[in-house]
Amino acid sequence: MWKTVVRRLIIMIPQIILLSMLVFTVAHFMPGDPFTGIIDPNVDAARLEELRRAAGYYDPLHVQYFRWVGNALQGDFGRSFAQKVPVTTLIGARAMNSIRLGIVSTVFTYAIALPFGMLSGRYNNSWFDRFVMIYNYVSYAIPTFVLALLFIYIFGYQLQWFPTRGSASPVIPKGTAPYYWDMFYRLLLPGFTAGILGTATTTQTLRNEVIDAKTQDYVRTARSKGVPENVIYNKHIFRNAFLPIASSIGFIFSGLLNGSVFIERIFAFNGMGDLFITSITSRDYSVVITLVLFYGVISIIGSLVSDIVLSLVDPRIRIE
């Protein structure tokens, strides 16, 4: 088991190096220089040229790359042009907000998709199965903003169950228990919305896997042992049908994190997605580049998590 994890961690190193090169190349083609937006435009051109040279703007590409990597490893991703603060300061707190939202969405996704998939697979062609099929089509096809606005209207405006905007209350004192409870409470509506949007693939995959698994010989063996039907489904069939789901668990999480760009915008949720859109519209390149790198790393970690989970549940792919 540990061999699998270590091996998988080692594979991550070249992946991240490649990603950083890609991001660096993209950054290189972006307009502007290190002084864009932070220096008085009336500065003499010769003086500006001198400053650029001193900052290493004309250094060979590989020198620039390694300097960037070196700084990044020390947590220095440059400064935001627009907000005049270090990028890390800007991202730090928002990253935590987004990760919290990602976790809540993932929990909602599985809380819906697992029972739906299991039951519609077990009772395929029943009315419940047909209901789940329609649910899948709708949740897959509906645009994020439509569902988000609908939920805001129903749960936030009409029923007034949830606050409709923000990730934290401006009035409750920070660091107190009610403050954290409020933070969690504010995650529910955006988390539920994003969670629903992510269910279709998992539900459909699980349903098909269950239908496939229930005709397998090992299920017949279990029956011939006198194992009750519920145990057959919850133990034998579920564990096998879950394998492809397990392999996508990390992707679901990173997907929800990336996809939360729109959710965060609509719920005015103070997360990375919201920052991403703001930075793009204000051409705040150093922030955009860092976020691209961050999302890339999240995706790589997502696939790492998937592989580890899969090797936990499927003994056949463990490296002994």
Add this chain to the structure above:
Amino acid sequence: MATDNTLIEVNNLNVGFRFGDEYYNAVEDVSISLAKNEILAIVGESGCGKSTLATAIIGLHDPHNTRIEGEILYNGLDLTKLNEKLYNRLRGNDISMIFQDPLGSLNPVMTIYKQIEESLIYHTKLNDKERYDRVLELLNQVGIPKPERVMKQYPHELSGGMRQRVVIAIALANKPPVIIADEPTTALDVTIQAQILDLMKDIQEETESGIILITHDLGVVAETADRVAVMYAGQIVEEAPVDVLFTDPKHPYTRSLLNSIPNELHEDGEELHVIQGTVPSLQNLPRKGDRFRDRIPWIPDEAFDEDPILHEIAPGHKVRGNSWKYFHFEGEEME
């Protein structure tokens, strides 16, 4: 036939599968019994209904698509009337089954220990330690080397023969009086086949259980069985003690089958007998008259009964219909 030793008695059993709105019998009018301490072989070509019969006895047909008529008596209890809950108490405890494909019939994501232990969980009150000891005993009984190690392994880590031993251990867990073995050696190498058959015979002698052995391999039958029932197109066409069946077969189908395997009577270079045609599909099966008639077209029509029935021609030897009296192989004269 029913005696004190009878374990299973099947009476006039029909098993029909649904296609659209119609049921088609894959097993028709089958009556057979299994005694304690006996190996009963059921032989026939693929599609003759032998597995359907076995599956019906252990109650594993999907009730939505299957219609079962007739009786399956186990110690006087009619299994066809049981609900799922009661059947589950019997399955694995009184009747258990060994399947054909040992890889497919084991759960790929459960350890060998868990899969054998499961049988004990639902039928015994043994505690953890006692279950462990029993699993160890079973693995030793089926001849698995290093059982402590194998217990922690998964099916993909074992060889085909070892897997089949595990499947047998599962079936034996609760010392069931009745064991159904559905083609237990078909998926194995010839050398392993012999080992598994020996194992099954040893176990049968040890436990005195009755075994129903489903196979299409007459070699397996000759080696293991006490009594044989030959099935063709859903019906039993001949039933006899094993030595009688091999020395004095009566029904044209049995004779054709035996004639199509090589033996010392065949001369070198002589072509083996081939039975013409194939078993008709379930929907196209002739429901009236002799079902084997189309495959022996050189036998005159007068030889076949209108409604051939299984009847005893000698003690313990039953044949369906009377066409056997007129049967000869193509190109040969009537004896």
